[in-house]
Ligand SMILES: Nc1ncnc2c1ncn2[C@@H]1O[C@H](COP(=O)(O)OP(=O)(O)OP(=O)(O)O)[C@@H](O)[C@H]1O
């Protein structure tokens with residue numbers, strides 16, 4: 556099952572990605588979590604210990620590897636390079652495993668046609684497509700806002716695109732834009748996840764104002780989330796309310812996709 560998580564900046568994409576990854580790992584599923592944010596922080600949200608975090612580097616920043624695989628130095632524009640480099644060994648070689656969650660840092664991913672034609676984008680594009688083709692049990696992609704950077708492979712292989720929103724009009728406006736872009740590329744398997752919810756009024760607001768996307772679930776606002784970040788521990792371990800809500804959501808998604816254990 557392949558899950559992509561998107562939404563406006565700061566709404567809680569990384570928090571949700573970490574929670575779902577750990578919820579599925581706890582159910583005994585094999586989880587590969589991919590941090591596709593230009594400034595990776597999923598390792599922190601997963602509570603990876605410092606020694607493991609030191610082993611992680613975004614593939615986008617591995618200049619030597621990109622040169623070795625594409626035949627050209629990153630930053631080169633024009634000239635010759637392989638647009639379909641070998642990437643099949645990368646997920647195992649450069650990911651780190653902690654408590655049954657395997658994490659790969661990709662770095663910034665510009666998959667659509669608008670990105671530069673350069674060795675690093677060829678590398679990331681090929682890797683991204685490879686990840687979508689792989690037969691991982693559960694793949695969780697922590698993306699950044701928008702879907703315009705997503706290509707054909709995403710539409711064909713992503714089982715669920717989760718759009719994280721806060722209970723604000725502005726956040727729902729972004730969700731509406733994401734829905735439109737998703738429609739434009741033919742992606743219809745979209746769910747909304749409300750985050751930082753303080754009361755039932757906010758749940759009602761989401762249900763009434765949602766831009767016609769089904770709500771998968773909500774996560775409560777809890778100051779302990781920031782505390783977990785300060786302490787360098789996983790929200791999953793530190794905040795029972797979010798742990799519980801995420802487990803319910805993980806199960807709902809399996810049910811929605813008929814992907815039972
Ligand atoms: N349910 C919650 N309750 C309280 N604070 C939260 C909650 N979820 C996330 N936060 C806080 O909101 C901030 C943003 O969360 P997070 O990093 O998960 O968002 P993001 O969408 O991945 O951000 P970015 O767009 O920068 O990648 C963090 O400081 C996090 O601790």
Ligand SMILES: [Mg+2]
Nearest residue numbers: 568569592596
């Ligand atoms: Mg993030």
